[in-house]
Amino acid sequence: MAKSVSSALTRTADPTESAATPVSEAQNRHIVRWYVMVYPTSSRAMTEELDRELTRRRRDNEPLFEYFAPVLVEARKMNGRLVTTRRSLLYNYLFVHASECEIYRIKQRLPQYNLLPRVKDSKESYHYPYLTDKAMRDLQWIARSYAEPIPICTADPAWLVKGDRIRITEGRFAGIEAKVVTNTPTRHKEILVSIDNWMCVPLLKVQPGEYEVVELNAETPSYYSRLNNSKLLDRIHDALCRHLAGKGADEDRRIATEVLQEYGCLTLESDIMRSKLYALLLQAYTILDETSKRESQLVAIQKMLPAVRAEQSRALLLVTLYGCTDNRLYYDQAHALIDPWLAEKSPKKSKAQLIRHLADFDREFGHGGE
Incomplete structure (x- = not known):
């Protein structure tokens, strides 16, 4: 914590002080x-x-x-x-x-x-x-980066989707792997335990915090391919940069609003597509200063991140988290993933986009050359 400094204390140490300007x-x-x-x-x-x-x-x-x-x-x-x-x-x-x-x-x-x-x-x-x-x-x-609770990844059932695999960590079913199915009429999630690969038993008493995510569903429905749109990601990114610089305009808020109207209610069954969706939503909520929804989206990404295996999906989430929080931990993790790409002679388009976005956030936050 820090307390306000008095205006009476006006002279601060000058880092440029040298032997040429000795101080008594x-x-x-x-x-x-x-x-x-x-x-x-x-x-x-x-x-x-x-x-x-x-x-x-x-x-x-x-x-x-x-x-x-x-x-x-x-x-x-x-x-x-x-x-x-x-x-x-x-x-x-x-x-x-x-x-x-x-x-x-x-x-x-x-x-x-x-x-x-x-x-x-x-x-x-x-x-x-x-x-x-x-x-x-x-x-x-x-x-x-340490002044907020370090997230414990206890995914809530409402966040899981059909096909995700989890491992029970507590209670009498501890150690057993399970998969998630969706009960279509009620939209409630049930956790089914796979026993010897031939029988599934519902675990109705397993609570959030008693299991960990093992693997996200990797199947990508073709009708969500419109999320594979680099121009859309560039538009929302540029709008976020202007917002961070205090130069946001009505057009930027319109872009963020369109993203929420089109994608805000989607439920995706792929870790790759969920990463793209969550990156768009977090930036949109940040631009619109919707604090409550922004915090909820942050939590959702933090919970999902440990289960994301695809390198570029992890990089996208980390760059987005860094850009929306200026958190040193996300800065380090994003650079650890993306900096090696700079040595590639011709990184593919999606990598080059993330390299550019990370550099933009470094410039906005003044962290270049760290």
């Missing part, structure tokens, strides 16, 4: 930097005490400071239930954006916070360890 020790103590500090434990009190100090300073009209204490949010199963936990990502380390003089004033009231021992730099001078503004921006970008 007295001046150095008044430069605002992201200093690394340590607390005795990684308990919740590490940030609560700083929050109380900030509240007091606001009340007394004293200079404020900013701090950053990244957290790791995890979703795990405990006693059969999903529980979300929060803990410090860096144990008992945090960063305070203030000058040395201001930190000394903080320590007068909160002596339990300590700076790390001084270190010697290339100019043979000693200073407390700190991060440059650029390094802190990078750290905050990475930390945002």
